[in-house]
Amino acid sequence: EAGVAQSPRYKIIEKRQSVAFWCNPISGHATLYWYQQILGQGPKLLIQFQNNGVVDDSQLPKDRFSAERLKGVDSTLKIQPAKLEDSAVYLCASRAREQYFGPGTRLTVT
Amino acid sequence: QKEVEQNSGPLSVPEGAIASLNCTYSDRGSQSFFWYRQYSGKSPELIMFIYSNGDKEDGRFTAQLNKASQYVSLLIRDSQPSDSATYLCAVNRGQGGFKTIFGAGTRLFVKA
Numbered sequence: 001e002a003g004v005a006q007s008p009r010y011k012i013i014e015k016r017q018s019v020a021f022w023c024n025p026i027s028g029h030a031t032l033y034w035y036q037q038i039l040g041q042g043p044k045l046l047i048q049f050q051n052n053g054v055v056d057d058s059q060l061p062k063d064r065f066s067a068e069r070l071k072g073v074d075s076t077l078k079i080q081p082a083k084l085e086d087s088a089v090y091l092c093a094s095r096a097r098e099q100y101f102g103p104g105t106r107l108t109v110t
Numbered sequence: 111q112k113e114v115e116q117n118s119g120p121l122s123v124p125e126g127a128i129a130s131l132n133c134t135y136s137d138r139g140s141q142s143f144f145w146y147r148q149y150s151g152k153s154p155e156l157i158m159f160i161y162s163n164g165d166k167e168d169g170r171f172t173a174q175l176n177k178a179s180q181y182v183s184l185l186i187r188d189s190q191p192s193d194s195a196t197y198l199c200a201v202n203r204g205q206g207g208f209k210t211i212f213g214a215g216t217r218l219f220v221k222a
Contacts, residue, residue: 031208042114042198042212043154056209091153098144099200099210101153 002026004102006092012108018080021105025073025094031055033099034067034077035091043091049075082109111136114201116213124221129186131216133199136180143175143182144200147193148215154198158184189220 005024035043048056051072069075089104123129142161146154160166160173172185196215
């Protein structure tokens, strides 16, 4: 069974630029999560989808972050404009009963 | 009070010893509990999950859950240097148990 796929794996941008991340969950997993993990901290939930509906986006900075999950499968997370404090690893995870993570995208904002 | 609390460590144990990692949670409605291992520069990897009070064993790993005390632990027997990593405790709560809250993790070092 293929795992959660994410791209790109690394991204370096300047502040105020925009960036987008892509996630393809494990086949059949209805629940998809985006997390932000800053070095030395646990993953922080940004947004949770159930199929293509948003379940929880309470910690998503909506003035600059957006996410969508078209057709209840793939998802994209966008940051526009990026700030220095957005430098982190962005993790996508999907779940049937247990949650599995993709490899993550390491974002550096300079 | 954080929703999921872990001692940040580092916890240092000699090779072959038992490593004991602890986690407490604040929401009594929490339904399921997970331990993830995260190597430096890698994403979290699920190693154990437990849904009922008591112990659950899988190889060298044992998860222990006490809902009355709101406490979950992970024991690693015969610790190996390859077990050196950060261990994240995660708790599912909320309607349908779909909201997952992570602790900040405990760093474990196993000395050869």
